[in-house]
Amino acid sequence: MSPSKTSGFDKTRSAGYLANHMARLFAIALAEEIRPLGLAPAQFMTLLELWRKDGLTQKELVERLNVEQATMANTIARMERDGLVRRRPHPDDGRAQSILVTEKARALEEPATAAATRVNDSALNDFSQAERDQFNDLMARAIDALRSADARRKGA
Amino acid sequence: MSPSKTSGFDKTRSAGYLANHMARLFAIALAEEIRPLGLAPAQFMTLLELWRKDGLTQKELVERLNVEQATMANTIARMERDGLVRRRPHPDDGRAQSILVTEKARALEEPATAAATRVNDSALNDFSQAERDQFNDLMARAIDALRSADARRKGA
DNA sequence: CAATGATAAATAGCATGCTATGTTAATCGG
DNA sequence: CCGATTAACATAGCATGCTATTTATCATTG
Numbered sequence: 171m172s173p174s175k176t177s178g179f180d181k182t183r184s185a186g187y188l189a190n191h192m193a194r195l196f197a198i199a200l201a202e203e204i205r206p207l208g209l210a211p212a213q214f215m216t217l218l219e220l221w222r223k224d225g226l227t228q229k230e231l232v233e234r235l236n237v238e239q240a241t242m243a244n245t246i247a248r249m250e251r252d253g254l255v256r257r258r259p260h261p262d263d264g265r266a267q268s269i270l271v272t273e274k275a276r277a278l279e280e281p282a283t284a285a286a287t288r289v290n291d292s293a294l295n296d297f298s299q300a301e302r303d304q305f306n307d308l309m310a311r312a313i314d315a316l317r318s319a320d321a322r323r324k325g326a
Numbered sequence: 327m328s329p330s331k332t333s334g335f336d337k338t339r340s341a342g343y344l345a346n347h348m349a350r351l352f353a354i355a356l357a358e359e360i361r362p363l364g365l366a367p368a369q370f371m372t373l374l375e376l377w378r379k380d381g382l383t384q385k386e387l388v389e390r391l392n393v394e395q396a397t398m399a400n401t402i403a404r405m406e407r408d409g410l411v412r413r414r415p416h417p418d419d420g421r422a423q424s425i426l427v428t429e430k431a432r433a434l435e436e437p438a439t440a441a442a443t444r445v446n447d448s449a450l451n452d453f454s455q456a457e458r459d460q461f462n463d464l465m466a467r468a469i470d471a472l473r474s475a476d477a478r479r480k481g482a
Numbered sequence: 483c484a485a486t487g488a489t490a491a492a493t494a495g496c497a498t499g500c501t502a503t504g505t506t507a508a509t510c511g512g
Numbered sequence: 513c514c515g516a517t518t519a520a521c522a523t524a525g526c527a528t529g530c531t532a533t534t535t536a537t538c539a540t541t542g
């Protein structure tokens with residue numbers, strides 16, 4: 171009869187697949203919204219932290235943004251290339267450096283955060299406030315569980 | 327007083343940020359689970375379709391997996407390099423080719439889907455069945471909204 | 483049938499992410 | 513104070529994804 175097997179895995183009901191697809195769509199939407207500002211998604215994410223507290227070290231950015239150190243090193247390098255940040259030797263630690271926002275980047279805070287808000291709103295357009303809250307809660311719980319599992323794998 | 331501004335953007339409550347973080351954690355977990363099988367996440371995702379229906383064209387895979395044609399072309403090239411698929415000229419269309427699963431890849435269906443199920447289960451460990459269903463529904467709705475917005479941007 | 487336009491893949495170039503290593507500076511135990 | 517360890521960055525190498533462009537083949541139509 172049917173040449174296809176009754177597969178045990180339906181990707182349209184797999185949280186991992188849905189998460190991946192959704193994240194790519196969010197990234198594309200954000201990229202298009204902030205491209206006119208000369209910003210890329212990872213740069214925006216990094217600036218979110220630097221706008222909040224300028225002069226953070228690379229290590230501090232890594233902790234706040236949940237990316238690997240090598241990833242952040244590359245992102246900072248691109249941001250420096252694009253004139254969004256500059257580096258200053260850290261006063262207390264010769265290994266570290268402070269990452270400082272330029273005037274150019276400081277001026278992007280309002281339009282960039284507005285763009286990100288537009289993206290979230292368009293994605294959650296038909297969600298009630300209760301649904302938005304629950305959605306964020308569910309994602310946060312999945313993140314916690316995945317982080318625990320990862321820590322367990324590494325710490326085992 | 328405080329040197330930091332009362333920022334209008336809290337990334338821990340941004341669906342886009344949470345989606346990105348969650349998707350990266352899912353990808354890491356899946357990568358670790360299927361690495362012993364010699365599979366990478368995008369390869370697994372592609373095989374899910376080929377296990378269901380062997381001999382699909384690149385275009386058909388692109389439609390089913392929601393990635394760009396260039397992305398799929400590269401993924402297929404890596405899979406061919408790794409002995410997971412081979413290509414055969416398409417009988418009816420000289421431009422196209424059928425992508426066929428090798429025996430090696432066929433043997434991975436059971437262990438790989440089991441691995442993916444483990445990852446989903448560990449992420450949704452403390453979710454009730456109702457929460458899991460709602461989570462998938464909310465993600466599916468966000469995906470639909472983002473796709474509509476993207477289509478609007480491109481079709482405008 | 484030939485010119486045109488559409489379509490399937492391939493390729494180039496780049497951004498993000500990750501793991502694994504290397505370098506240099508700080509720290510700690512003796 | 514010194515050697516060993518730890519810590520902060522930098523680099524190398526690779527996988528995924530995307531956009532834009534090129535190439536080859538169809539398909540349509542005049």
